[in-house]
Amino acid sequence: xxxxxxxxxxxxxxxxxxxxxxxxxxxxxxxxxxxxxxxxxxxxxxxxxxxxxxxxxxxxxxxxxxxxxxxxxxxxxxxxxxxxxxxxxxxxxxxxxxxxxxxxxxxxxxxxxxxxxxxxxxxxxxxxxxxxxxxxxxxxxxxxxxxxxxxxxxxxxxxxxxxxxxxxxxxxxxxxxxxxxxxxxxxxxxxxxxxxxxxxxxxxxxxxxxxxxxxxxxxxxxxxxxxxxxxxxxxxxxxxxxxxxxxxxxxxxxxxxxxxxxxxxxxxxxxxxxxxxxxxxxxxxxxxxxxxxxxxxxxxxxxxxxxxxxxxxxxxxxxxxxxxxxxxxxxxxxxxxxxxxxxxxxxxxxxxxxxxxxxxxxxxxxxxxxxxxxxxxxxxxxxxxxxxxxxxxxxxxxxxxxxxxxxxxxxxxxxxxxxxxxxxxxxxxxxxxxxxxxxxxxxxxxxxxxxxxxxxxxxxxxxxxxxxxxxxxxxxxxxxxxxxxxxxxxxxxxxxxxxxxxxxxxxxxxxxxx
Amino acid sequence: xxxxxxxxxxxxxxxxxxxxxxxxxxxxxxxxxxxxxxxxxxxxxxxxxxxxxxxxxxxxxxxxxxxxxxxxxxxxxxxxxxxxxxxxxxxxxxxxxxxxxxxxxxxxxxxxxxxxxxxxxxxxxxxxxxxxxxxxxxxxxxxxxxxxxxxxxxxxxxxxxxx
Numbered sequence: 009x010x011x012x013x014x015x016x017x018x019x020x021x022x023x024x025x026x027x028x029x030x031x032x033x034x035x036x037x038x039x040x041x042x043x044x045x046x047x048x049x050x051x052x053x054x055x056x057x058x059x060x061x062x063x064x065x066x067x068x069x070x071x072x073x074x075x076x077x078x079x080x081x082x083x084x085x086x087x088x089x090x091x092x093x094x095x096x097x098x099x100x101x102x103x104x105x106x107x108x109x110x111x112x113x114x115x116x117x118x119x120x121x122x123x124x125x126x127x128x129x130x131x132x133x134x135x136x137x138x139x140x141x142x143x144x145x146x147x148x149x150x151x152x153x154x155x156x157x158x159x160x161x162x163x164x165x166x167x168x169x170x171x172x173x174x175x176x177x178x179x180x181x182x183x184x185x186x187x188x189x190x191x192x193x194x195x196x197x198x199x200x201x202x203x204x205x206x207x208x209x210x211x212x213x214x215x216x217x218x219x220x221x222x223x224x225x226x227x228x229x230x231x232x233x234x235x236x237x238x239x240x241x242x243x244x245x246x247x248x249x250x251x252x253x254x255x256x257x258x259x260x261x262x263x264x265x266x267x268x269x270x271x272x273x274x275x276x277x278x279x280x281x282x283x284x285x286x287x288x289x290x291x292x293x294x295x296x297x298x299x300x301x302x303x304x305x306x307x308x309x310x311x312x313x314x315x316x317x318x319x320x321x322x323x324x325x326x327x328x329x330x331x332x333x334x335x336x337x338x339x340x341x342x343x344x345x346x347x348x349x350x351x352x353x354x355x356x357x358x359x360x361x362x363x364x365x366x367x368x369x370x371x372x373x374x375x376x377x378x379x380x381x382x383x384x385x386x387x388x389x390x391x392x393x394x395x396x397x398x399x400x401x402x403x404x405x406x407x408x409x410x411x412x413x414x415x416x417x418x419x420x421x422x423x424x425x426x427x428x429x430x431x432x433x434x435x436x437x438x439x440x441x442x443x444x445x446x447x448x449x450x451x452x453x454x455x456x457x458x459x460x461x462x463x464x465x466x467x468x469x470x471x472x473x474x475x476x477x478x479x480x481x482x483x484x485x486x487x488x489x490x491x492x493x494x495x496x497x498x499x500x501x502x503x504x505x506x507x508x509x510x511x512x513x514x515x516x517x518x519x520x521x522x
Numbered sequence: 523x524x525x526x527x528x529x530x531x532x533x534x535x536x537x538x539x540x541x542x543x544x545x546x547x548x549x550x551x552x553x554x555x556x557x558x559x560x561x562x563x564x565x566x567x568x569x570x571x572x573x574x575x576x577x578x579x580x581x582x583x584x585x586x587x588x589x590x591x592x593x594x595x596x597x598x599x600x601x602x603x604x605x606x607x608x609x610x611x612x613x614x615x616x617x618x619x620x621x622x623x624x625x626x627x628x629x630x631x632x633x634x635x636x637x638x639x640x641x642x643x644x645x646x647x648x649x650x651x652x653x654x655x656x657x658x659x660x661x662x663x664x665x666x667x668x669x670x671x672x673x674x675x676x677x678x679x680x681x682x683x684x685x
Binding site: 018019021022023052053055188189190191192193194196197229230231232233267268269270271272273284285286287288289290305346347348349350351354355356377386390420422423424425428433436440443444 | 550551552554555558586589590593594595596597608612614615616617618651652653654656658660662665666668669670
């Protein structure tokens with residue numbers, strides 16, 4: 009049987025992967041092929057990518073549509089035959105070859121829910137190591153790696169785990185924040201759909217490290233495929249005794265449950281997520297107490313993003329020092345960047361910190377999809393700053409970005425061409441905050457609504473100078489007075505748009521002058 | 523025999539169904555979102571009659587249940603169309619002209635975001651990010667994600683929904 013890979017990743021499915029797989033399967037018997045639904049390699053602009061296992065490696069054909077299937081079969085694609093869509097060995101593709109894939113090393117290669125496939129490709133090596141270590145030793149290894157929270161805040165993971173480890177309690181929890189609501193991000197989704205066992209492994213290691221036996225994965229409802237794949241993976245891992253009671257014959261047990269979100273962006277904020285997991289409105293809790301001491305149901309709780317947990321198996325398998333070798337300054341390891349928006353070659357690019365925005369957007373991304381000049385890039389989600397094209401030489405590093413009044417966040421880059429109106433984008437940032445605010449604190453709930461109104465006046469050219477000053481004052485209040493990052497960081501996109509693109513906030517005046 | 527205690531369940535069908543779903547989750551109050559998702563999956567929306575039933579089953583106040591149902595965008599308070607099309611209007615899709623796509627759909631279907639077409643076939647909703655930001659603009663038709671949506675694709679989707 010020749011193995012043919014057609015991704016089950018929802019991005020690939022969104023452009024016809026299911027139809028291609030169905031068309032191929034009608035000919036499976038007579039061609040002697042077996043269709044494997046793998047994760048995506050992350051070359052999303054080429055999806056659906058069909059790969060054939062050959063003696064020369066995995067030969068890719070892309071992008072394949074249902075109507076190409078007949079000509080592919082006629083060209084003996086299942087033997088690696090020549091065809092206009094043939095890309096050659098996928099692993100030699102520069103987009104993949106120039107990456108440093110630690111977390112995404114397996115994604116797109118394996119059958120996501122096959123434990124055997126996972127183990128064959130290095131899976132559960134980290135957990136095996138962890139099962140032989142004390143909790144404190146696991147925490148020390150993670151601390152040594154320099155791993156910082158990949159959800160956006162960049163808090164050192166080892167310190168968080170140590171706090172939970174050191175807390176005395178009858179019950180502790182491990183919660184994965186998979187409420188990936190930032191526009192321009194999809195790495196969490198790709199892990200859950202393409203290599204879900206890695207997330208399960210990372211969470212299990214965390215549970216062993218801190219002494220928890222119960223965990224939850226909070227997945228946004230906008231990701232039905234990720235929810236379904238994670239559920240399958242939990243069943244598979246439990247059947248193979250990598251999850252559940254007495255894992256691999258040890259005295260360690262860990263039970264994992266999936267919980268669906270319900271379309272509230274704020275539930276990506278950790279305390280709002282806890283409220284939601286408790287079956288309540290997703291409103292933010294004041295801190296302190298920190299969730300590491302009083303988290304889910306008031307018990308010490310590890311909360312990490314999907315990518316943070318997903319980085320852990322590598323760290324335990326290869327050692328914290330191996331992970332720390334990548335990166336720059338205090339940003340250690342790699343970050344799976346997500347190239348999105350108006351971009352020619354959108355997809356997932358995992359690189360060590362220190363790669364520049366230009367390398368990502370121009371070299372990997374190939375510039376805009378429309379072919380027009382890049383004008384602005386929003387980095388780090390809807391609460392991240394807009395950077396102008398002339399600042400693309402900035403290095404991706406938490407501290408460098410903070411110094412530039414921007415943030416790396418979850419590594420999402422949204423590219424805009426020169427047709428973008430930055431005043432509209434600034435207005436949208438406030439509008440989004442008004443829609444998604446949980447309503448608990450006034451600066452966020454009311455400030456965002458007033459922000460939309462003030463920006464509307466500026467756009468209309470009404471007392472421009474006075475209203476710009478008012479907006480700046482309002483942003484200061486939101487930054488200083490909000491309970492969480494929702495209201496606290498909404499000023500970032502607003503102020504960066506004004507700072508870097510002032511001409512867009514001055515249109516009526518300029519029109520009048522002309 | 524007094525009419526108060528009877529084996530005959532006189533509560534509305536929706537309340538009975540809600541109770542049954544809550545019981546599947548062991549009446550755990552923390553499972554409320556899961557319970558609501560299942561109710562909506564079965565009935566298409568969260569009927570008013572389900573709220574007091576859930577309050578009793580989960581030992582929460584009716585106000586708390588109401589608060590949760592109204593907090594989350596996912597939960598519909600009224601029946602929706604046979605198909606729900608979520609159109610993303612977050613930044614990555616905006617960069618690929620999602621707002622223009624939405625305006626086009628609204629004109630074509632003669633409804634605004636959040637409304638249902640007169641024939642009851644389609645409800646259109648806004649959504650902030652479907653995680654398909656490299657293949658923007660994106661929409662979700664019921665549970666099926668669609669990427670690189672242009673006018674032609676949208677027309678096909680709408681025609682399929684109206685079949």
